[in-house]
Amino acid sequence: MDLLSFIVTTVLVTASGALAPGPLFFGLLVRGSKEGARAGFSAAIGHTMVEFPLVLALAAGLLTAASQPVIKGIIGVVGGVGLIVFGLLQIYQTVKSKPEATKTSNAKKLPASSLVLGLALTGLNPYFILWWLTIGSVLIVQALAFAAIVGVLIMYLSHVWMDYAFLTSITHLGKKGKAIIGSRYYKLFLVSFGLILIYYGITFAINAVGL
Numbered sequence: 001m002d003l004l005s006f007i008v009t010t011v012l013v014t015a016s017g018a019l020a021p022g023p024l025f026f027g028l029l030v031r032g033s034k035e036g037a038r039a040g041f042s043a044a045i046g047h048t049m050v051e052f053p054l055v056l057a058l059a060a061g062l063l064t065a066a067s068q069p070v071i072k073g074i075i076g077v078v079g080g081v082g083l084i085v086f087g088l089l090q091i092y093q094t095v096k097s098k099p100e101a102t103k104t105s106n107a108k109k110l111p112a113s114s115l116v117l118g119l120a121l122t123g124l125n126p127y128f129i130l131w132w133l134t135i136g137s138v139l140i141v142q143a144l145a146f147a148a149i150v151g152v153l154i155m156y157l158s159h160v161w162m163d164y165a166f167l168t169s170i171t172h173l174g175k176k177g178k179a180i181i182g183s184r185y186y187k188l189f190l191v192s193f194g195l196i197l198i199y200y201g202i203t204f205a206i207n208a209v210g211l
Contacts, residue, residue: 006146006157009200013083014159016197017131019166020090020190024121028171031114039114040171041128044164046118052156054132059140059152066144067101076208079138083201086135091194094187118167138204 002187031039065071122128143151 003154006142006151007154008141010155010158011137011162012193012196013139013200014091016086016193017161018159018162019193020110022121022127023125024118024167025170025189027121028114028167029174031171031174035114035171036174037168037172039117041164042114042167043118043121043171044167045121047162047163047167048117048118050119050122051128051132053161054129054134055140055152055156058132059144061148061194063138063144066073066141071143072086072145073208073210075137075141076204079135080201080203080205080208081133082134083138083197083204085201086131087194087197087201089194090197091191094190095196097187130184135203162197 006053023046028040029042033044062075065075139155140152143155147154
């Protein structure tokens with residue numbers, strides 16, 4: 001895999017985690033209506049403070065796996081199945097979701113600081129942890145095989161810019177009073193990425209078993 005293909009794969013696969021609605025997304029819908037883009041940027045910093053150490057820890061643990069075909073194969077199959085499951089769930093939840101069900105119930109329960117909000121709603125999100133333990137592990141192993149720790153840094157930079165761009169954008173739009181959730185185009189966008197996840201899941205699993 002060349003550098004461009006690796007970056008494109010990382011962007012398309014990790015976009016599912018970065019752009020799909022989650023606890024941090026909904027928390028920022030409330031915060032953004034008051035603070036605007038600044039809230040999104042601060043929350044993205046808090047998110048990174050949890051995510052980057054996790055990625056480095058996984059990379060350290062998976063360093064040996066990058067040179068062991070059997071272990072790489074197992075991780076590839078698990079990650080591939082994870083991608084398919086997450087893709088199907090994303091499509092199902094997007095199709096079934098209703099705009100009124102996406103509102104954050106009580107803004108007073110949110111942390112006073114957007115940075116703390118990013119830290120808390122990232123570290124306490126089981127979906128986030130599970131994503132990196134399954135799908136993210138495949139990308140980390142590929143990154144290590146591609147260019148060792150430099151590959152991991154390339155992979156992470158290819159992913160993390162989306163967190164900053166997306167979280168800053170939704171809080172800016174929230175300040176302007178523009179809704180994102182419930183939009184037909186946003187739903188189509190999420191379904192499209194669900195299909196992309198399924199495609200990569202099948203690809204990763206097939207490559208892992210050598211078919």
